[in-house]
Amino acid sequence: MRFLALCCLALAAGASSAQPGDTLEKIRAAGSITIGHRDSSIPFSYVLGTGDEPVGFAIDICKEVASAIKSKLGVANLTVKYQTVTSQNRVPLVQNGTVDMECGSTTNSMARQQLVAFGPNYIVVGVSAAVKKSSGINSFADLAGKTIATTTGTTSIPLLRAYKKTDNVEVSEIYGKDHSDSFLLLASDRASAFVMDDVLLAGQIAASQAPAEYKILPEALRQEPYGIMFRKDDPKLKALVDATVTDLMKTGKIDAMYAKWFTSPIPPRNVNLQFPMSEATKALYRNPTDKGV
Structure with a gap:
């Protein structure tokens, strides 16, 4: 009040x-x-x-x-x-x-x-990752050795780098110019995961040609308000x-x-x-x- x-x-x-x-x-x-x-x-x-x-x-x-x-x-x-x-x-x-x-x-x-x-x-969202269900990836730890997509200029990038440093997880990063571009990197198998805010990931999955092929990891790197x-x-x-x-x-x-x-x-x-x-x-x-x- x-x-x-x-x-x-x-x-x-x-x-x-x-x-x-x-x-x-x-x-x-x-x-x-x-x-x-x-x-x-x-x-x-x-x-x-x-x-x-x-x-x-x-x-x-x-x-x-x-x-x-x-x-x-x-x-x-x-x-x-x-x-x-x-x-x-x-x-x-x-x-x-x-x-x-x-x-x-x-x-x-x-x-x-x-x-x-x-x-x-x-709104409060969680920074997570979208992966293909067929990938066998079920946690952030499973991303070790993988190529990860995220969107240039977002808060996901420093969070991902902090996670890598803290947990000694070695991943390669690839960047999309916007969220649809980043999701395309995942859909085309140029990346094994797309790290972004969970609700934005849900939006990209819903708009995709095959929504049933994807899932969002249950973990979150951080909660963020918009x-x-x-x-x-x-x-x-x-x-x-x-x-x-x-x-x-x-x-x-x-x-x-x-x-x-x-x-x-x-x-x-x-x-x-x-x-x-x-x-x-x-x-x-x-x-x-x-x-x-």
Whole structure:
């Protein structure tokens, strides 16, 4: 409740003290907001086809924020523009103002908080690995001597390297430019495993040609929270994002949004990820926080 109260107080204070140069004023002047999105972060932020607007759980949350921005600014029309970002360029594009919010599958980490700001965490995921069922791989220890795929610019890379060092597991690393590219390395047997956040692995498996051929290892290298990313030192935007996302949690609206993307059939193949809400995510919704890992 203290977090919610602080959010609302900051939002109310910002209503009467708008200063030129902040993100909300930038959006007001442009008549538009630019949302950074991923093209293959199923089910958070992805596109169904060339030229299509992105869809996903994170996109739906950011649409709520965009609606709140429109109401706060009191504008009749607010154009929502979308800009594709990658694991490598998402932070710089937020910092330089190319995108106003990044709505993808970005871990809220202490290291990233030195560069950008985050709204309340909206899910907790586990960093694990997808393998083929026929591979005989049942644990991270079984990856010794194998080639492992992961996506460039993600937190999975340092976690994998730390695991290798701690457990003396020798593996070769190969990198995909995005999650679909990394999964293709596994599907084509160029890699024996794809290390990534478990729910993203579930999304890639569900979208594959043969979902029954894959499994996700039960182990996790670390639990990580995701959040909406935006520029640092912008208290008015921070207050609005915090209040909007917190309200989704406190009213229970986010529960229906979660069910839509994680426990119901989703496009493009109408496969149900069957990824029920974890106790860690339920705890987030009861007590919203923007704490990073």
